[in-house]
Amino acid sequence: MRCANCGETIAASYCGACGQHRFRPQDRRLMHLLREFAEALTDLDGRFWRSMRALLLRPGLLSRDYIAGRRARWMSPVSLFLLANVLYFFAPGMSDFDLPLRDHVRGAVVAQFDPAIAALPAERRASIEANAGQLHSRFTEPWVRARLAALVREAPEGSAFAALEQRYAIASANVSKALIVLHVPFMAVVLLLAMAGRGRYFAEHVVVALHYFAFVLFLFELVVLPGAWLAERAGADAAAGIALRYLLPAALGVYGVIAVRVAYDCGWWRATLAGLALPIALLAINLTIYRALQFAVVLALA
Ligand SMILES: [Zn+2]
Structure with a gap:
């Protein structure tokens, strides 16, 4: 044979x-x-369910086994991450990853190109004009103004800002979702710094970052979004708000610390440092690099 x-x-x-x-x-x-x-x-061999359970309930186990070469038992970090992304594509957008144009530019620009602002009560108008936008807004403003000026020439009657805002929103949803992968390499660099001197491969930090970010996405898709929906139904918005503000950051921190401790088999103080650095880095990267790049790509496509 x-x-x-x-x-x-x-x-x-x-x-x-x-x-x-x-x-x-x-x-x-x-x-x-x-x-x-x-x-x-x-998935009769159970690899998918086993991996999902481990990712959600056993922080760091998947990373530790991958690093140690025990890989056949689990879904690869890349497949798991891609799966989280695919689900995220179908989930309603997370507002922090997909801001409207209005939040990306300074309020003064909005007021200048949106005639509707002039009709608002003085107090509302002042609060809109006081909006400083994002960290990138100062640098990207000439570009936004050029786009708006072109729209004013095209249709002098309407609101140039509303027109651009509409185009921006259409392009934004999918681009924002496709670009969230950008968070991963920067989180890996944070882990590289936190684990300096331990002789790790960079790929190992990428794996830990991939697992952590996959956990964050699944947590939103499977717990936060359904939970928020249920809370809204039950009229428990206040409780949901408190959970989002306190429980969620606590969960992300605790998960990070345990994940780092298990994945790298390091001491508690280093695990605490690196584990808490993960959600902080995620937020910092989101506010700086991700928002600026995402804005530039979406505006170019809008
Ligand atoms: Zn053969």
Whole structure:
């Protein structure tokens, strides 16, 4: 018998050279294809469910096993991260990752190009004009003004700002979701600094960052968003607000500390430092690099 896949001689059920199961006549049938389909959906070997459980409930275990070379048991960090991203694509957007144009530019620019602002009560108008925008707003303003001026020339009657805002919103949702991967390399650099002198490969920091960020995304998709929806239904918005403000940061911090401690097998003080640095870095990167890059890409496409 020869292996149908690689041509090596086969003695047992599996090919010793490439690992494929010996090709049998029944593998050509529709039944076989249907079984493969069912297996892909339900993941009969349990790897998907096992990995999800470990990611959510056993911080750092997946990273530790990956680093130690125990990899076949688990979904790869990349697959897990991609899965979290795919789910995130279908989930309602998280506002911090997808701000409207109004929050990206200084209030003075909004007031200048949106005639509707003039009609607002003085107090509302003043609070809009006082908005300083984002860290990048100062640097990107000439570009925004050029775009707005072009829209004014096209349609002098309407609100140039409203027109640009609409185009921006359409481009923003998907771009924002596609670009969240940008957080990962920067978090890996933070881990590199926190773990300096321990002789780690950079890829190991990337793996820990990928797992951490996948956890954050799954937490939002599976807990925060459904929880917020339920709270709204039950009229418990205040409780949900408190949970978001205190419980969520606490969960992200505790998870980070345990994940780092388990993944790197380091002492508690270093784990605390690096573990708490993870959510802080995530927020800092979000406010600086991510928002600026995302804004530039979306405005270019809008
Ligand atoms: Zn083979």
